[in-house]
Amino acid sequence: MKDRAADFLEFDHASGAYRISPEQAVRDDVEKHYWRHVGAAIIKDWRLYVMLVPMLLVFLFWRYFPMYELLGCFKVSDSVVPVSEQLFSGFSYFRRLLVGGDQLSTDFWRAMRNTFILSFYGLCFGFPIPIILALFFNEIRSNAARSVYQVLTYLPKFMSTVVMTSLVTMLVKQGSLTTGMGIVSQALSGLGFVTPEVANAGLLNNPAFFRSIYQISGIWESAGYDSIVFFAAIIAISPTSYEAAQIDGADKMAQMRYVVLPSILSTIVIMLITRIGSLLNIGYEKVLLLYNTNTYVTADVVSTFANRISGMAGTGTSAGTGIAAAEMMNNVIGMLLVIGANTIARKASNTSLY
Amino acid sequence: MKRKLETSELIFKIISYTLLTVFALCCLYPFVYAVSASISGRSAVEYGSVVLFPKDVQFDAFARMFGDNMFWNAYSNTLFLTLYGTLWSMLTAILGAYALSKRRLLFRKFFNFFLVFTMWFSAGIVPQYLNYLATKKVFTAAGITDDKWLVVIAMGMAAMNIILLRNAFEGVPSEIEEAAVVDGATEFQVLSKVYIPMSKSTIATVALFFAISRWNGYFWARQMISNSNEHPLQVFIRLRLEQYTDPEAMAGWNEAFAADSVIYALIVCSIVPILIIYPFIQKYFAKGVNVGGVKE
Numbered sequence: 001m002k003d004r005a006a007d008f009l010e011f012d013h014a015s016g017a018y019r020i021s022p023e024q025a026v027r028d029d030v031e032k033h034y035w036r037h038v039g040a041a042i043i044k045d046w047r048l049y050v051m052l053v054p055m056l057l058v059f060l061f062w063r064y065f066p067m068y069e070l071l072g073c074f075k076v077s078d079s080v081v082p083v084s085e086q087l088f089s090g091f092s093y094f095r096r097l098l099v100g101g102d103q104l105s106t107d108f109w110r111a112m113r114n115t116f117i118l119s120f121y122g123l124c125f126g127f128p129i130p131i132i133l134a135l136f137f138n139e140i141r142s143n144a145a146r147s148v149y150q151v152l153t154y155l156p157k158f159m160s161t162v163v164m165t166s167l168v169t170m171l172v173k174q175g176s177l178t179t180g181m182g183i184v185s186q187a188l189s190g191l192g193f194v195t196p197e198v199a200n201a202g203l204l205n206n207p208a209f210f211r212s213i214y215q216i217s218g219i220w221e222s223a224g225y226d227s228i229v230f231f232a233a234i235i236a237i238s239p240t241s242y243e244a245a246q247i248d249g250a251d252k253m254a255q256m257r258y259v260v261l262p263s264i265l266s267t268i269v270i271m272l273i274t275r276i277g278s279l280l281n282i283g284y285e286k287v288l289l290l291y292n293t294n295t296y297v298t299a300d301v302v303s304t305f306a307n308r309i310s311g312m313a314g315t316g317t318s319a320g321t322g323i324a325a326a327e328m329m330n331n332v333i334g335m336l337l338v339i340g341a342n343t344i345a346r347k348a349s350n351t352s353l354y
Numbered sequence: 355m356k357r358k359l360e361t362s363e364l365i366f367k368i369i370s371y372t373l374l375t376v377f378a379l380c381c382l383y384p385f386v387y388a389v390s391a392s393i394s395g396r397s398a399v400e401y402g403s404v405v406l407f408p409k410d411v412q413f414d415a416f417a418r419m420f421g422d423n424m425f426w427n428a429y430s431n432t433l434f435l436t437l438y439g440t441l442w443s444m445l446t447a448i449l450g451a452y453a454l455s456k457r458r459l460l461f462r463k464f465f466n467f468f469l470v471f472t473m474w475f476s477a478g479i480v481p482q483y484l485n486y487l488a489t490k491k492v493f494t495a496a497g498i499t500d501d502k503w504l505v506v507i508a509m510g511m512a513a514m515n516i517i518l519l520r521n522a523f524e525g526v527p528s529e530i531e532e533a534a535v536v537d538g539a540t541e542f543q544v545l546s547k548v549y550i551p552m553s554k555s556t557i558a559t560v561a562l563f564f565a566i567s568r569w570n571g572y573f574w575a576r577q578m579i580s581n582s583n584e585h586p587l588q589v590f591i592r593l594r595l596e597q598y599t600d601p602e603a604m605a606g607w608n609e610a611f612a613a614d615s616v617i618y619a620l621i622v623c624s625i626v627p628i629l630i631i632y633p634f635i636q637k638y639f640a641k642g643v644n645v646g647g648v649k650e
Contacts, residue, residue, distance in 0.1 A: 038460060041458075041460055042460065045458065045459075048456060048458075049453070051450065051545075054449060055447065055450025055511075055516065056465070056468070058446055058507075058508075058511050059469065059472060059513075061489070061508070062482075062486075062508045062509070062511070063472045063476075064472075065485050066478075066481035066482045067477045069480075069481035069484050072481070072484075133374070133377070139366065139370035140371070148378075149374050149378050152382050153377060155381055155385065158629070159624075159625060159628075160569065160572065161572060162570070162588040163591065163621055163624050166592070166620075167621055169595065169599065170388075170599075170618065173599060173614075176601055179612070179614075180400060181402065182402075183402060183405065186402050220381060220384075251362040251363075252362035252363050252366045253362065284479065284573075289572075289592070306478060306479055307479050323480060324477070324478050324480040324481050328477075330478075331477075332475070334475075339474070
């Protein structure tokens with residue numbers, strides 16, 4: 001067995017003694033003059049680092065500087081005074097939001113609950129439907145017919161949020177003395193799902209319908225598009241797997257259970273992690289465009305709450321930057337969720353995202 | 355045994371076709387209705403007698419909109435934001451992703467984390483707003499008073515897209531780069547002559563993602579662009595919707611077409627350009643989702 005010393009020592013025959021090997025001399029030099037070596041490497045490859053600079057600056061200025069502004073949550077917040085000069089006030093904003101006991105705190109908890117409920121419903125309904133759609137697409141053997149179905153179902157994804165919400169607003173709009181209600185409201189009251197009075201008052205003005213409208217329009221918008229990734233996983237399954245299962249006497253359900261599901265499981269896990277990671281990061285733009293004062297009870301989420309209370313939206317009330325504490329709590333929980341989901345997925349199935 | 359197999363297959367097939375057809379029609383219907391309502395007569399739209407096909411066809415709602423200078427203004431602003439915004443995002447993203455894809459880059463782990471962290475944690479709307487206000491002051495001091503440049507430069511960067519590009523660049527065989535370097539290629543030549551041509555389809559996909567988010571951008575454009583002449587299409591549509599669905603503002607409406615028809619016409623006009631280019635971009639769009647699913 002070789003002496004461990006031999007790693008960094010070598011025998012010098014001329015002097016008859018051990019001396020430090022040349023490799024170790026280089027290692028020692030790097031350790032001693034680390035920054036000098038780093039500088040030399042950067043100078044040698046300077047073009048590479050110059051290329052990196054614009055991207056780093058964009059992220060620094062417009063992603064990381066806002067995080068610095070978050071310090072306002074821990075200070076006597078006043079947007080006129082720069083954050084660096086404000087006085088430290090500890091967790092007063094967090095305390096006020098969490099256990100303030102006043103209207104602000106009540107509204108914060110309502111927003112928090114709505115955020116969770118909207119995301120959770122999105123996960124329950126929005127996540128499985130694209131998978132089911134992909135299974136259905138797989139049943140269509142004719143390529144031309146399948147393309148037609150796919151193009152039709154991707155179509156809504158090409159609208160912007162503004163156009164989509166405008167269309168939804170128009171389809172369920174309220175009726176008045178001179179004008180009738182939206183066509184979807186008409187259909188729903190005609191089919192008996194809602195009473196004509198309720199439909200005529202405008203479904204978007206009724207807190208009881210906000211969540212359904214939000215989820216259904218979400219499915220309408222993106223289920224077809226979200227199914228692409230699952231469909232790609234399904235068509236990658238070799239036909240021989242089905243044949244083998246059929247010889248073993250598997251009917252359609254058994255084939256789904258033992259052939260299709262295991263083959264697309266890793267895709268499902270990855271998409272589920274992404275979904276859970278963005279669980280609390282729900283599209284505030286869509287809520288902002290669909291809600292109104294009548295539906296705050298079920299529609300107000302943390303982002304829109306912070307947006308409104310901060311005075312950004314021009315509503316006259318101003319709680320300053322301290323209100324960002326609300327979003328900060330929301331986003332920290334969101335971050336823990338994504339890291340947690342990723343860890344669990346890595347342990348359970350060796351499929352990880354980051 | 356054989357019979358049972360066929361029955362279950364058949365039942366599943368029937369269910370698939372039926373539900374898919376229903377879903378596809380539900381996806382299509384609102385668009386058909388929007389087109390019909392935009393060209394139907396006033397009473398037909400207001401009393402809800404338009405169901406599928408247009409009634410008492412008129413094109414005045416479209417004419418009204420095409421005659422509106424603000425509409426064309428908004429359209430050209432959106433084109434401006436989409437074009438310059440995509441160029442700026444692509445420039446920074448390609449250069450950055452190229453550097454990140456190189457193993458010899460020092461502190462590579464740190465730079466990657468720097469990007470990925472922004473996907474996990476965002477400061478939120480309020481701090482971002484304050485930050486953009488500060489940026490606006492700097493821009494104004496530098497003589498850039500057109501808020502569109504603020505939107506172009508400060509917004510719309512996405513870490514996810516850079517990671518997609520980085521992964522594509524990492525997939526380029528290093529032998530080709532070495533050969534180019536032996537032939538005397540500089541760093542920029544390696545990027546422009548080797549890496550970009552070899553990852554064309556990912557670059558197209560990422561450019562498409564950037565372009566779509568620029569085209570669709572609403573919230574920050576509305577918050578930060580103070581001059582209404584500089585508003586992009588999305589903000590214009592929303593402001594018109596707010597105006598035309600307000601019963602008080604519409605009390606004196608005495609045109610031959612319904613106010614709703616103008617909104618539907620606006621919706622149709624914003625979707626049509628996308629439908630025209632859809633066949634050309636579809637394959638990149640579909641590809642993008644698949645590369646998006648597999649990272650690292």
